Amino acid sequence: xxxxxxxxxxxxxxxxxxxxxxxxxxxxxxxxxxxxxxxxxxxxxxxxxxxxxxxxxxxxxxxxxxxxxxxxxxxxxxxxxxxxxxxxxxxxxxxxxxxxxxxxxxxxxxxxxxxxxxxxxxxxxxxxxxxxxxxxxxxxxxxxxxxxxxxxxxxxxxxxxxxxxxxxxxxxxxxxxxxxxxxxxxxxxxxxxxxxxxxxxxxxxxxxxxxxxxxxxxxxxxxxxxxxxxxxxxxxxxxxxxxxxxxxxxxxxxxxxxxxxxxxxxxxxxxxxxxxxxxxxxxxxxxxxxxxxxxxxxxxxxxxxxxxxxxxxxxxxxxxxxxxxxxxxxxxxxxxxxxxxxxxxxxxxxxxxxxxxxxx
Ligand SMILES: Nc1ncnc2c1ncn2[C@@H]1O[C@H](COP(=O)(O)OP(=O)(O)OP(=O)(O)O)[C@@H](O)[C@H]1O
Ligand SMILES: [Mg+2]
Numbered sequence: 425x426x427x428x429x430x431x432x433x434x435x436x437x438x439x440x441x442x443x444x445x446x447x448x449x450x451x452x453x454x455x456x457x458x459x460x461x462x463x464x465x466x467x468x469x470x471x472x473x474x475x476x477x478x479x480x481x482x483x484x485x486x487x488x489x490x491x492x493x494x495x496x497x498x499x500x501x502x503x504x505x506x507x508x509x510x511x512x513x514x515x516x517x518x519x520x521x522x523x524x525x526x527x528x529x530x531x532x533x534x535x536x537x538x539x540x541x542x543x544x545x546x547x548x549x550x551x552x553x554x555x556x557x558x559x560x561x562x563x564x565x566x567x568x569x570x571x572x573x574x575x576x577x578x579x580x581x582x583x584x585x586x587x588x589x590x591x592x593x594x595x596x597x598x599x600x601x602x603x604x605x606x607x608x609x610x611x612x613x614x615x616x617x618x619x620x621x622x623x624x625x626x627x628x629x630x631x632x633x634x635x636x637x638x639x640x641x642x643x644x645x646x647x648x649x650x651x652x653x654x655x656x657x658x659x660x661x662x663x664x665x666x667x668x669x670x671x672x673x674x675x676x677x678x679x680x681x682x683x684x685x686x687x688x689x690x691x692x693x694x695x696x697x698x699x700x701x702x703x704x705x706x707x708x709x710x711x712x713x714x715x716x717x718x719x720x721x722x723x724x725x726x727x728x729x730x731x732x733x734x735x736x737x738x739x740x741x742x743x744x745x746x747x748x749x750x751x752x753x754x755x756x757x758x759x760x761x762x763x764x765x766x767x768x769x770x771x772x773x774x775x776x777x778x779x780x781x782x783x784x
Pocket of ligand 2: 460
């Protein structure tokens, strides 16, 4: 069970929450504007250092306060425990693990895998390729320990190559220097491609279940010609890269195209189909992370009934039953969640920012 307890101080409308969590499924319910999304977002901030609402921490401060904090304890698969703290104070973020400050937010985010499915998650299909690259990278980060270091080195090499292009570096110097960029690009691509291979197989099971009448496929493009050699491609594009002042070809241009019936899902899928595809994508990621990752995951599902009809809610619930991931899902009315209520290990009622456990 990843997240054992959660405490919040001066976070959004929450009235200093102090709750203990359980393994498996927990349901959070309450009226509109009671604080359900705030509670799930507090868990997300604590585990990842980032808000899924997308707001900067300043906007999450409770009105009339100038700092907030979220504290919690996580338990690893091997039963070791760690205390996490996310604090906003003096107009900046403080990330603490066992009372020690963490300098790099990516190191902090690597500790406890957390994913949120929210009413805005369909943006994974609709937004620019960057969101899908981050989706793949999140998956790889949490199953391959060494990927984070390769990814960081790649980002540095890319930034340096771009800086050389801005400075007007001549072709020979740039080509000689680009070796490192090429090697790291190949590694990033290899890790991503391996992950996608596994992902594709597992995704198929869920899309066939959720959308039996449609065929959903994914296609990973690595960011340069599949048959091409990146060295040669960079040499050939030297002039254009110099004019553009940035490196065009490489993993920074990778794309995961998601198709329904051979067409880009963004263009042809209905809103409901997009939601189902999005659920399939996130649940596939949760299943892979759970099987291979070093730490159990936490899955947050905000406002499930507004996202899926009763039949699909039942399918998701069946899947969650077999997924040993800790899941926190929110809804307005428990009646909407009859299917899940019997499965829930804990129920929390949220009213005007107060969160209370309901003894079943
Ligand atoms: N920084 C803030 N400080 C205090 N309250 C805030 C802050 N930001 C938002 N709120 C308020 O907190 C309340 C709870 O918002 P939240 O989004 O958590 O509700 P919810 O229970 O998820 O509602 P819904 O069912 O409509 O999604 C809202 O009234 C919102 O206006
Ligand atoms: Mg909400």
